[in-house]
Amino acid sequence: MFRLQRLEITGFKSFADYTEVIFTGKGITAVVGPNGCGKSNVSEAIAWVLGEQSAKNLRGQEMKDVVFQGTKKRNPSGMAEVVLHLIRDETEYISEETELEDIDAKLGEIDENAVNVDVIEAEHLQDDAEEDVTLLADDIGTEVEMETVKAAQVGSVNTIQRKVATKRRWRPRNFALDFAPGESVSVTRRLYLSGESDYLLNDKTCRLRDIQDLFSGTGLSGAHYAIVEQGRIGQILSSKPSNRRGLIEEAAGISKFRKRQRAAESRLESAKTNLSRITDIVAEIEKQTRSLRRQANKTKRFKILKEELRVLLKQTYAAEGRDLSIKIGELESKLAEANKKEREILGQVSEKDEAFRESTGLARSAEENLTEVRANHSKNALERDRSERELGYQQQQTKEIETRSSVLDAEIKNTGERIRLIGNEIERLEKEASIESEKADSEQQILLKAESEYRAKLDEMRGVEVELETERESHLEHTAAVERLAEIERQFETNLEKLGERIEGLQREHERAEKVFAERKQEAVSLEKSVREERKKLEALHAEKQRRIEDANSAREKLEAEEGALKTVKDKYSQQKHRLDTLKELDENRAVYAPSVQKLFAQQKKIGVNFLGTLADEINVGEKAESVIENLFGTFLQTVLVKSERDAKKAVKYLNDNNLGRIPVLVFDTGSQSKKDAMGNDRSIASFLGIGKDFAAVLAKVFPREMSAKVVDSLDKAKSRSDEIVITQNGDLIIGGKLYIGGRANSNDKNSSLLALKRELRELGKSAGKTQKETEKAQKKVDKTMKLLSGCEDEIVDLQAFIVKNEREVLSHEIHSKSLVQEIERAERHKKVVKDEITQITAEIRQIEKRRIESQKNAKTAEKARLLSADKIEAVTKQLNAVRKVVEAENQKLSEKRTQAQVAAERKRSAQNALARLKTENADFEARIERQRLEKKQNVTRLEEIASSRARLKEKIALAEMEYSQEEVELNEAIKHLKEARETTDSMSAKLAELNKASAMARDERAGLEINHTELVTRLESLTEKCVQDLNVDLKELVKNTELDEDFEFVAARERVSELRDKLDRFGAINMLALEELGETEERLEFLTSQRQDIVDSIEAAEQALSEIKRRSRQRFKDAFEAINKNFTEFFAELFGGGQGEMKLLEAEDILESGIEIVAQPPGKRLQNMLLLSGGEKAMTAIALVLAIFKYRPSPFCLLDEVDAPLDDANVGRFVKRIAEMSEKTQFIVITHNKRTMEAAKALYGVTMQEAGVSKIVSVRFE
CATH class of the missing domain: 1.20.1060.20 (Taq DNA Polymerase; Chain T, domain 4)
Structure with missing residues (x-):
């Protein structure tokens, strides 16, 4: 149990400055003050420092809202800090702590069984294997098992051992037992505006989880029934039954059991998952090990053949590339001549085309001229019509202007009469405004004199208030010094007791170190004997392996005899495939x-x-x-x-x-x-x-x-008339009985033949498909033989696995032996360290005694200063009350004078406003009459302009009639010119068509050459790509740098290349690091096999621990529920003066997960729904439940924020009486506005806001 001593607040919400609140040891402490002064910020500060993570529960939107936001006079704070000081009293609930120690021991055993870390080096692991595994913060115990699976995917035994050594185990610290009775504890929480947050325990950095563990089971953690914030008293009844259960669990003290239950369940689930994964991994690694052995045997032969292939490829690529380059050069010359011929014909076409475009241009010009003449003709007709309409409009406008002039004369006369009347009214109002101004000035002078007298009295009162505030601050400083020195005295006593206990513990530690030293000596002797036995087994396995190698060599000779059958058919398929790809590319690109x-x-x-x-x-x-x-x-x-x-x-x-x-x-x-x-x-x-x-x-x-055309069998049977065509089956052609065409196309003609290309594509596709089937059949035969060889090699691999396993076991024992030597040395060092620490603690005790005597002298001096400041405060308070009465009287007089001055000023403003309004109206009328006179003058000018415009329009209409007749003649002439230009254009088009036909024939000739050139270039590009793929060398550089022997035979070299490719292809994928990887894989396999058994043992231990946790949790919850329910019934009847209240489990058969329902029946009422109770009845029911929990499990302290607000005086009395009785065991801090609650308090803290937005604390203690 802990008792609240002191609270320090800095920069938290409205507490901008450092504020210290010192709490009494027992009884009720009340926090009072007006609405909005920051009382509830005190309770929220305590909840926040104890680990509250919801900004909503702290009346904010985000956590940084708790930092002081600043005012008009103050800048925002950069940090919020709350420090809670507590002191541990006599030890309670030892039985509960003992149960927790038993469960923690079982969870620790699970971790020890998961992996033996005694022989593992303490080094950090790389992050490469961390990608696929995520661990929750509370599941620390499962990390060892999970790490085994992750390490298996990436490294050797040494790497795995180093990874596991760095992982944390289940070693929960029980902070409640780390502090001796009487020892002080400080909990600190800081939050910076940047978002960084710190937790400190006794000024040492810790985790939020450490603070939660410290207060777990005390009512201050989790559901924290000991802190009832503003409005939460009603939420206890309106919350869900499952949420209401959390209060009972916290009181029953099973929140710690819940945490360990989740840890055990997590370990069990993770262990089962890990077992499945590690089993799969072991199977995969066994398969991988056999494959690596086969690869290692092939690596040497592969390297020899690969080098021979590289030399031959250089020679063949160089020879073929040089030959293709020569042929392309010859073909490019022929293509240049064909292009020249085609360009000459195209030049003639261009000349004719230019003449054609020129003729077309003349026709287009004639057509544009015709369009222009037609447009001018239409434009003149339109202009004539527009002028006639404008003449009619101006005649109508003349009539309207004459009518408007008559109206303006009448308006000017009326406006002049209105201006005369307004002038008379302005003279009257000027006299009235002068009189009111003199009266207002007189009243203002009287007001200024009264204000001067009031400020003098007010300054006198403020001086007295400053003096009183100075004395109060001095009194608070002296009081804090007395409390602080008393706390230091208690701390000295506690430290002396702890140091004595520490010396006794060190002596016991020395005895344990002696025992460990003897045990490790005996274990080292036993381990040496095991190493000798394992070495004998290893020699027998090596002999068996040699016999299996001889059998495998015989099977390999049989395989080599069958590998040559695949070579010829693969060469044939490769040539056909290359030719087919080239033809497809030409066809797709329409190259011919x-x-x-x-x-x-x-x-x-x-x-x-x-x-x-x-x-x-x-x-x-x-x-x-x-x-x-x-x-x-x-x-x-x-x-x-x-x-x-x-x-x-x-x-x-x-x-x-x-x-x-x-x-x-x-x-x-x-x-x-x-x-x-x-x-x-x-x-x-x-x-x-x-x-x-x-x-x-x-x-x-x-x-x-x-x-x-007719089709006949042969040329002998052909008969052709002059008007028909005959074709024979052999491809001969007879046209009109006179022209005979026969013979076969040569190779060059075939390359440019469309039909030949199509035919070759069809035939080559069928032939390549047939060859591919033959290749697959031969490959299956080779694969079958290779499978027989693999069986022989697998037996050798299995024997090697047993050999490696035994070697690893021997190595493991040797490593363990070295570890035992290190532990013996550590035991020796441990004994020396314990002895030195005992000497140091003895010296520390002497130093504390000396400081304790000096502190007692300072305490007496501080107490005298505190009493003297209290007397001064009382005298200054009396003086301040007298001055305040005088200031209030002067303020009343000043208010009367201010009212009279305001009335006079208002009359003055009213007269001045009326005068200004009339002057403005007079100016508006004078401006209006001026505008009317100006408009009349403008109308006269406009009539003269219209008369002149009408004369001009009549002349314009006559001129348009004459131009219209002339344009009729020009239009007929333009139509004649357009007809002649079109006839010339048609003649030029016929000549251009003849030249285009000649151009097409030249183009066909050039196309045949381009086809041959494209095929050769395609072959050269394909050869270049293959050269880069095979040799990573550019073909041009290879041809330039390669010298071929005179006796070099290209065909023989190609055959040898195909033979080497076939042999290399049959090798499959080659791993050059196979031997190195094989050693690591075998090492990993051995380690994982042992870890799999450790995980099986861990699963069994986790199931046992989980069963024990549930059994104990069920019993503790049942006992707590029955006791709290009984207390609730008693408190309900006491607070209501009768009635019935009880709690019920919704699912009695599932006590660990069942929600809790509250039944309330106030006296004189029927049993009803909780939500139908009045606000006061809900509050009384919730208070009864909180008090029932406190009776069963008292908390170190209880903070109630305005829980008595809905209660009437009678109920407040019963509430105060009950918490006063319970305050002997629990500190009660009550935030309230109720006077009866304040009367029951032994100490009062007042929260004020002398400065807007900044809260301060004033305290009063009642003896």
Whole structure:
């Protein structure tokens, strides 16, 4: 138990200055003062320093609102600080503390079983493994188990051990037992405006949790029933049953058990989670260990083959790159000549186009001239009509001005009469204002004299008040000094007792150190014997491992014999895939098409059309017939296909707008088109082209001559008339019976052939798919053989795991042995430290005795000074009362004089305002008559201007009629010139079309060369990318720096590269650090296996501790509930003078979680809902409950903030009587406005605000 001694407040809410409140040891202390002076800030300061975390409960929105915010005269404070001084009295509730020690011991055992930390070095761990685990602040005990799982994911045994060593254990400090009876305790809380917060215990930094533990079970923590803030007395009854339960739990003292229950449940849940995770991790690490052993065997062979491959790749890339560069150079020369020819034709087209644009410009000028003549003709007609309307408007305006002039004459006469009457009234009011001004000045002189006399009396009274305040401050300082010296005397006595107890404890500590020294000696001998036995087991495992290695070598030879089968088929597939990718890229980019077609497809999103492809995409013919179809359709094979006429118009418009040349566009939806095999059984041209009937019908309309061609088996059977075309199955062409076309295309022609490219894409796709299936089949066979080898290697890996495990066990024992030696040395040092501390404490006791004698002398001097200041305060108070009566009389006289002066001044202001208003009105009328005269003069001028304007308008109308007739002749001449210009433009357009046709032929020739050039460049770029990927070297630098031998064979080198690639591919992923990783993984596996068993033991211990906590909590809550319920019934009847009140559990079968319902029946009333009680009845019921709790579990002190406000005098009397009886065991601090409550107090503290916004304390103690 603690008793409240002193409260220090600085910068908290309205207490801007340092304020000290000293509380008496027993009885009731009352805090009084007017509304808004800061009384409740005292109770909130105590709640805040004890750990209140809700700003709302402190009447704020955020926590920094508790810092003094400043006033008009003061700056805001930068910090709020509250210090609470308590003193521990005789020890109580020892049995409860003993139970807590038992439970803490069990929780500590859980942590010790989780990980053995005796052999772990105390080093800090890196933060890399902290990402996926979050620990609550109260779950410190689970951190050891969780750390084992995290460490398993990132490091070796030494790393894991260092991580666990740095983690905290469950070692709760019981602060209540750390302070001896009579020892002082100070609790401090600071809050800075920056948001930083500090908690201090006896001027040493601590945690909020430490303060909560210190007061847990005393009524000052958690639900803190010992502090009843303003308005909270009613909330006790209106709160939820589950929230109301917190009061009973705090009184029962099971809040500490609750905390340990949460810790145990958290440990249990975390341990189960950790067990599942660590089991999964162990399985994964075992799998990883086997894989690492296989990788280590492959690493050496892989490095040798990798270096040979790198040398060959340099040579092959250099040879192929040099050859492609030469071919590209030759092709670029040919392409330059083709471009030159095309530019010459384009130059001729440009010249004709310029002439065409010039002709078009002349036609456009003629058309613009015609438009201008027409516009002038219409403008003159419009101007003539406008002038006629303006003439009519001015005639009407003349009539209106003459009428307005007559009205102005009458208004000027009336305004002059009004000005004369206002002048007479102004003369009368000037005389009246002069008389009232003289009266007001006389009354003001009388008032000034009365105020001077009042200020003299007021200054005299303030002087006396200052003297009284000085004496009061002196008295408070002397009183505080007496209390402080008394406290110091008690502190000296307490310190002497504690030091004596400390010497006895050190002697017991010395005996324990001797015992530890002997135990560690015996354990070191036993550990040495275990190390010898483990070494014998290790030798047997090494022999078994050597036999298994010989079996694995035999299986490996079988695997190498089967690995070569995959090489040939992979080479073939790689070549086909490379060629297929190149052809697809050319087809997707439309590289074999004219540049205008390429640009059209590239801009189809911008045009807003989704092109379906080209005519060549839809034709499917054999190799023999490709050239004949290209001769038959020519450039029309590049015809672009669209879905609708709307899309076709968009495409043509884009071609015309961008001058891309002429491209045919065909409307047809290929969605319904199904291709047929080339050269079918029938003899129709549609079957020969490999197209469907619908598409053939469309082509017949567009290309009637070509689609009417006949198809025959051979040239011998061909018969052709002069008006028809014949095609043979071998690709020969006969036109009109006279022109025969035959032969095969050479390789260069094939590269620029649209149909050849399409055919090769189809054939190569089928061939590559077949080769890929053969590759997969061969790979499965190799994988099967490799799996057999892996089984042999796994057996070797398992044996190695047992060997490493035994080696780690030996290492662990050796580390433990070193740790025992260190502990023996620590025990020796501990004995020496204890002896030195006993000597130091003895010297400290002598020093305290000397300081105690000096403090007693100072206490006597302070008491004499306090009594002398009290006498001075009484004399000055009498003098102040007499002066106040004189000041009040003078103030009454001054009020009467001030009223008379105000009446005279008001009359003066009224006369002056009336005079000013009339003068303003007179000035307004004079201005109005001046404006009317000016308007009349302006009307005369306006009539003259209108007459002049009417004459000008008549002349303008006559001139417009003459210009209209002349423009009729100019209009007919412009129409004739426009017709002649348009005929010239049509002639130039026909000539330009012929030149565009010649340009298209040159463009086709250049396109074939570009296709060949693009293919070679693509191959070179692809080779460059592969060179960078394989060698991380630029191809140009490689060609420049690589010298090839004369006997270098490119084909043989490529075959060897493919062979090496296949072997390296069969290796799979190679880990160059496999050996190093293997050692760490085996080390980690061994450690985690032992930790898994430790976690199983921890789960069992946590379940036992949780069961014990619940059993004890249930029994303590039951005992407390029954006792408090009995007390509540008694206090209810006593405070109400009868009636019945009791508490009920909502769920009696679940006593640990059940809510609590309060039943109240005041005398003479039926049992009813709590919310229907009056305000006074609710307050009395809540007070009865609080008093019942205090009777069962007295708190160190109790703070009640205006709980008696709703009570009448009779109930206040019963309330005061009861708390007076209970004040023998508990300090009561009551904030009140009630006089009867004040009368019962042994000490009164008055809270005032002499300065606006700043609270101060004045105290009075009654003997």
